[in-house]
Amino acid sequence: MKKVGILTSGGDCQGLNAAIRGVAKSLYEQFSDDVEIYGIQDGYGGLINGVYKKMKKSDFSGILTLGGTILGTSRQPFKMMRVIDEENNLDKVKAMKNTYRQIGLDCLVIIGGNGTHKSANMLWEEGLNVVTMPKTIDNDVWGTDMTFGFYSAVDIATQVIDCIHTTATSHGRVFIVEIMGHKVGWLNLYAGIAGGADVVLLPEIPYDINKVAQVLERRENDGKRFSILAVAEGAISKDESEMKKKDFKAGRENMPYPSVSYRIADELKAAMGQEIRVTVPGHFQRGGSPCAYDRVLCTRFGAAAARLIKQEKYGYMTGLKNGLIVPVPLGEVAGKLKRVPVDCDEILAAREMGISFGD
Ligand code: F6P
Numbered sequence: 001m002k003k004v005g006i007l008t009s010g011g012d013c014q015g016l017n018a019a020i021r022g023v024a025k026s027l028y029e030q031f032s033d034d035v036e037i038y039g040i041q042d043g044y045g046g047l048i049n050g051v052y053k054k055m056k057k058s059d060f061s062g063i064l065t066l067g068g069t070i071l072g073t074s075r076q077p078f079k080m081m082r083v084i085d086e087e088n089n090l091d092k093v094k095a096m097k098n099t100y101r102q103i104g105l106d107c108l109v110i111i112g113g114n115g116t117h118k119s120a121n122m123l124w125e126e127g128l129n130v131v132t133m134p135k136t137i138d139n140d141v142w143g144t145d146m147t148f149g150f151y152s153a154v155d156i157a158t159q160v161i162d163c164i165h166t167t168a169t170s171h172g173r174v175f176i177v178e179i180m181g182h183k184v185g186w187l188n189l190y191a192g193i194a195g196g197a198d199v200v201l202l203p204e205i206p207y208d209i210n211k212v213a214q215v216l217e218r219r220e221n222d223g224k225r226f227s228i229l230a231v232a233e234g235a236i237s238k239d240e241s242e243m244k245k246k247d248f249k250a251g252r253e254n255m256p257y258p259s260v261s262y263r264i265a266d267e268l269k270a271a272m273g274q275e276i277r278v279t280v281p282g283h284f285q286r287g288g289s290p291c292a293y294d295r296v297l298c299t300r301f302g303a304a305a306a307r308l309i310k311q312e313k314y315g316y317m318t319g320l321k322n323g324l325i326v327p328v329p330l331g332e333v334a335g336k337l338k339r340v341p342v343d344c345d346e347i348l349a350a351r352e353m354g355i356s357f358g359d
Helices: 016-030 044-049 092-104 114-124 150-171 186-194 207-221 244-255 260-272 281-287 292-310 345-352
Strands: 002-010 035-040 052-054 107-113 129-136 174-179 200-201 227-232 276-278 316-321 326-330
Touching: 002 044, 002 092, 016 107, 016 292, 035 292, 044 244, 052 281, 092 114, 107 114, 107 174, 107 292, 114 129, 129 292, 150 174, 150 186, 150 227, 150 276, 150 292, 174 186, 174 260, 186 200, 186 227, 200 207, 207 227, 207 260, 227 260, 227 276, 260 276, 281 326, 292 326
Parallel strands: 002 035, 002 107, 107 129, 129 316, 174 227, 174 276, 200 227
Antiparallel strands: 035 052, 316 326
16 A cells, blocks of 8 residues: 655645646556545645645545645745744654654655755655655746646736736726746746737846836837836846845835836836836736646646656656656756746747847
8 A cells, every 4th residue: 555645835826736636646546546645734834733634536536627726835935944943842854754654655745836846855855755746837947848837827917918908008008017927037928928018027137227118118109009018026127136135135125116017117107207007916827727738737747746656766856848747856956946048939039029128
């Protein structure tokens, strides 16, 4: 009898349930039902506090299209993992190992993004059998061409830009749509291209506000009634890109705006004497049903994870490389960020057809 635990950790995204279903159904097939699956509640929090339940086969039915995660999730910062919780006299790493041993797990399937993979690698190095799957709307996990959740979020963010297009055209306005993605610009780049944005500001390409204003003025002079800027939540200006990390952080903390888009709107208003509207879809981008692409990717990742468990090949993430699902060693994944290469084909194509990156 194999005993496998599953947990989802970090910010949720579309496809988590599809991935849980993918690995669970494949495990029941691979082991001819001779497997017990334990759902760890709320990510590493459940592993630390020993909150889990034995799942029934039926728990994994009817969840392919369901948003969120049936297991719950939480953020447990990696940098705090080895810090003893003095108040509760809690050694978190020891507690996680205890829960693993208490259930008698043969393997733990961990589904998460960047931070999650640092902790997963730590648990693997601590002697637990771990297999992971990469999720996040940000698509910033190293070692995989694609994370699940990304394309579903691209669809939502694109729909937002589409809707803004109709109101912007009608009123002849300039709009900013702020897109999630944390410190990377994948989501904004794809939604910006798919939504036909005129300006796309990414964390990877620091912007010059005067250049952005010039682009908008040129459009106005060409008789265009409206303009749309897709701004990544992590977008930074040229000046900020030259600052020391400490000064940049302090500057952002004291910034009198809820987010960078509002500052850009104010700067453009000053430069152009025109009101700029800001739309922030926020967590909307992580909600709802996974798109068809993500359902397929989750199913493939899930089946691949079960295959690794069957082969007792631990310490790997299932990654997508050149169309194939391959095992990627956790040590290669942990601690790295997959940023948008500034010379990637998507950016070159966007530039060639007139999209400005504000540089
Ligand atoms: O990592 C996914 C993500 O949605 C980012 O795009 C965003 O910056 C962050 O999570 C938001 O985090 P939280 O849900 O904790 O506010």
